[in-house]
Amino acid sequence: MTFLQLNDLKIHFPTDDGLVRSVDGLSFQLERGKTLGIVGESGSGKSVTSLGILGLHKGGRAKISGEIWLDGEELVSASPEHVRSLRGKKMAMIFQDPLSAMHPYYTVGDQIIEAYRIHNNVSKKVAKKHAIDMLGRVGIPQPDRRVDSYPHEFSGGMRQRAMIAMALSCDPELLIADEPTTALDVTVQAQILDLMRDLQRDFNAALIIITHDLGVVAELSDDILVMYGGKCIEYGSADDIFERPEHPYTWGLLGSMPRLDREVTERLLPIKGSPPSLINVPSGCAFHPRCAFEPRTGGKGSTLVPDLVETEGGHLVRCHLSREERRDIWATEIKPKLES
Amino acid sequence: MVTYIIRRLIGALAMLFVVSAVTFSIFFVVPRLAGVTPDDMANRYVGRAATAANVQATAQKLGLYDPVVVQYGRWVKGVFVGSEYDYGAGVEHCPAPCLGYSFVTKQPVWPDLVDRLPVTLSLAAGASVIWLVIGVSVGVLSALKRRSIFDRGAMIIALAGVSLPPFFTGLVALSLLSYGLGITAPGGAYVPLSENPAQWAYSLILPWLTLAFLNAAAYARLTRAGMLDTMGEDYIRTARAKGLKESKVIGKHGLRAALTPIVTIFGLDVGILVGGAILTENAFSLQGLGKYATTAIAANDLPKIMGFTMLAAFFIVVANLIVDLLYAVVDPRVRLS
Ligand SMILES: Nc1ncnc2c1ncn2[C@@H]1O[C@H](COP(=O)(O)OP(=O)(O)O)[C@@H](O)[C@H]1O
Ligand code: SF4
Ligand SMILES: [Mg+2]
Numbered sequence: 188m189t190f191l192q193l194n195d196l197k198i199h200f201p202t203d204d205g206l207v208r209s210v211d212g213l214s215f216q217l218e219r220g221k222t223l224g225i226v227g228e229s230g231s232g233k234s235v236t237s238l239g240i241l242g243l244h245k246g247g248r249a250k251i252s253g254e255i256w257l258d259g260e261e262l263v264s265a266s267p268e269h270v271r272s273l274r275g276k277k278m279a280m281i282f283q284d285p286l287s288a289m290h291p292y293y294t295v296g297d298q299i300i301e302a303y304r305i306h307n308n309v310s311k312k313v314a315k316k317h318a319i320d321m322l323g324r325v326g327i328p329q330p331d332r333r334v335d336s337y338p339h340e341f342s343g344g345m346r347q348r349a350m351i352a353m354a355l356s357c358d359p360e361l362l363i364a365d366e367p368t369t370a371l372d373v374t375v376q377a378q379i380l381d382l383m384r385d386l387q388r389d390f391n392a393a394l395i396i397i398t399h400d401l402g403v404v405a406e407l408s409d410d411i412l413v414m415y416g417g418k419c420i421e422y423g424s425a426d427d428i429f430e431r432p433e434h435p436y437t438w439g440l441l442g443s444m445p446r447l448d449r450e451v452t453e454r455l456l457p458i459k460g461s462p463p464s465l466i467n468v469p470s471g472c473a474f475h476p477r478c479a480f481e482p483r484t485g486g487k488g489s490t491l492v493p494d495l496v497e498t499e500g501g502h503l504v505r506c507h508l509s510r511e512e513r514r515d516i517w518a519t520e521i522k523p524k525l526e527s
Numbered sequence: 528m529v530t531y532i533i534r535r536l537i538g539a540l541a542m543l544f545v546v547s548a549v550t551f552s553i554f555f556v557v558p559r560l561a562g563v564t565p566d567d568m569a570n571r572y573v574g575r576a577a578t579a580a581n582v583q584a585t586a587q588k589l590g591l592y593d594p595v596v597v598q599y600g601r602w603v604k605g606v607f608v609g610s611e612y613d614y615g616a617g618v619e620h621c622p623a624p625c626l627g628y629s630f631v632t633k634q635p636v637w638p639d640l641v642d643r644l645p646v647t648l649s650l651a652a653g654a655s656v657i658w659l660v661i662g663v664s665v666g667v668l669s670a671l672k673r674r675s676i677f678d679r680g681a682m683i684i685a686l687a688g689v690s691l692p693p694f695f696t697g698l699v700a701l702s703l704l705s706y707g708l709g710i711t712a713p714g715g716a717y718v719p720l721s722e723n724p725a726q727w728a729y730s731l732i733l734p735w736l737t738l739a740f741l742n743a744a745a746y747a748r749l750t751r752a753g754m755l756d757t758m759g760e761d762y763i764r765t766a767r768a769k770g771l772k773e774s775k776v777i778g779k780h781g782l783r784a785a786l787t788p789i790v791t792i793f794g795l796d797v798g799i800l801v802g803g804a805i806l807t808e809n810a811f812s813l814q815g816l817g818k819y820a821t822t823a824i825a826a827n828d829l830p831k832i833m834g835f836t837m838l839a840a841f842f843i844v845v846a847n848l849i850v851d852l853l854y855a856v857v858d859p860r861v862r863l864s
């Protein structure tokens with residue numbers, strides 16, 4: 188049985204301005220010990236997806252449909268109380284900005300102790316010892332002293348380590364990291380990513396890393412899911428996405444990765460325009476207003492929603508261009524530019 | 528933390544000094560701007576039949592011709608060691624702490640203020656507890672049940688509460704509950720707490736409610752806004768992601784942060800209130816500090832007005848100090864900065 192499986196997950200928010208289709212028919216699978224990277228520009232529905240898996244939209248105004256299977260249990264139809272009991276224990280989450288994600292009035296230790304004691308019936312003393320252990324494991328020096336510090340007394344990188352310690356305190360089987368390095372300095376980013384890779388090996392958890400930056404998931408991910416306008420537009424192994432990408436949007440993402448051999452601000456093939464509104468999603472292929480290859484699909488791009496189709500060995504693409512056209516464009520028009 | 532406390536204490540002392548100096552100068556300068564001369568003031572002390580020479584001699588003796596700095600120094604000295612008011616025809620003794628001596632009632636100001644304090648303190652204590660409890664609970668419920676009928680109803684009442692002056696709500700409550708239905712005591716029926724606690728509460732319930740209504744309304748609005756803010760914070764999402772029960776998410780993580788500004792404002796409001804709830808005390812004829820002040824103003828009794836103002840300022844400075852210290856206890860970030 189697959190450990191985590193999403194089937195046609197939809198999360199829509201009715202608002203005064205109209206229905207926001209933040210997640211619109213998302214499906215994927217993930218096994219224990221594997222890492223999935225979810226990539227897309229901001230506003231593509233990544234965070235809503237992760238909060239949805241944790242059941243944090245339950246009881247709100249969100250309309251949720253589809254299925255989320257976690258270790259044999261379906262979570263969309265499960266009671267909020269049951270999903271709550273899984274949160275923090277079976278599945279845990281790391282957030283983007285560790286400063287705002289930690290409570291300013293409680294010490295780092297207290298917040299880890301709280302997380303541990305929700306799911307483990309132990310004394311404060313035992314929990315504190317565990318918190319110190321966890322802080323040590325994520326590489327915080329002098330954890331027995333730092334355990335009594337407040338979040339604002341930590342540096343950004345240390346805070347994110349503490350956040351990771353908190354998320355891992357109950358030994359979760361699924362860990363979701365939503366933009367875990369976006370708020371950090373470049374040098375610290377690499378350290379945090381290394382740490383996550385090591386810890387995942389130790390804990391043998393299923394890991395989802397969410398980011399708007401393909402570079403972040405390049406080394407960590409087994410599989411990568413590219414999201415656009417609430418939908419998956421390309422899915423494949425890391426090799427598929429980096430060596431044989433077939434979707435014009437993925438090409439754009441690859442082209443806008445900052446490159447170490449150039450000025451950090453210089454991006455090769457920036458994607459023109461801005462991400463789509465999720466209230467008035469463009470007709471047909473949601474990417475068509477920004478797509479340079481739209482004319483080559485004979486008008487289908489703006490009228491017909493393309494299906495997510497397998498191109499080869501688990502590599503899925505949502506585009507009207509034929510497989511041959513895509514491979515041809517990649518080989519002759521895109522790849523040479525990226526390598527120049 | 529210790530340096531923080533010491534810094535605040537020194538700050539509060541400096542503040543008291545500044546406030547008293549400014550208050551003193553105002554009471555010194557304003558009458559003169561209105562055309563009152565030292566002779567006019569001395570006139571009050573010597574009686575109607577005095578000659579001009581008499582008056583001037585008295586003014587001289589009382590030091591009314593001295594520059595403001597000298598007079599302020601004398602006043603401060605009086606606070607610590609007491610004063611003698613020698614006006615020629617006799618010497619009035621004003622023991623420390625001497626906040627002034629009223630020649631209208633021929634009494635030092637301080638004992639009067641001490642006399643009035645229990646009434647005002649009782650009023651402030653009861654009212655503040657009521658408004659804090661009601662205001663915060665209504666605010667929290669409103670925020671959690673946002674846009675519900677409860678929320679809308681509560682906010683309309685709260686709007687009325689903050690817009691209506693207490694003498695109006697006080698009179699309405701008085702005529703309705705006391706004279707109309709006879710449930711509560713009429714105005715002016717204060718019974719000291721030490722005499723009979725039940726009667727004490729009964730005699731004050733109406734002023735409490737009147738005063739509490741005004742502030743509960745403001746606190747409900749504040750709490751609601753604060754709660755809506757904090758419940759949208761990232762750390763609330765984190766608390767939920769840990770699997771914390773919603774009641775604890777609200778109480779331990781949401782309310783704790785939302786209450787911090789409320790505590791601050793509460794401290795200041797109580798400080799101001801202890802200085803005399805002028806409108807409410809007048810509406811209910813309670814002989815507290817506020818009523819004392821209005822009477823003094825009506826009689827143009829300057830030493831009393833100033834003594835009252837100084838005491839009120841003192842309470843506000845002390846309240847400020849307590850709030851600052853509380854703030855550091857509640858929010859660890861404050862201790863460092
Ligand atoms: N609670 C909500 N109510 C209405 N719209 C929401 C809500 N949460 C997210 N959205 C919308 O869903 C879209 C996707 O958001 P999000 O998942 O946060 O994007 P990202 O990929 O940057 O993480 C955004 O347009 C956002 O405005
Ligand atoms: S379907 Fe058409 S518009 Fe959409 S990505 Fe493919 S080529 Fe571009
Ligand atoms: Mg996001």
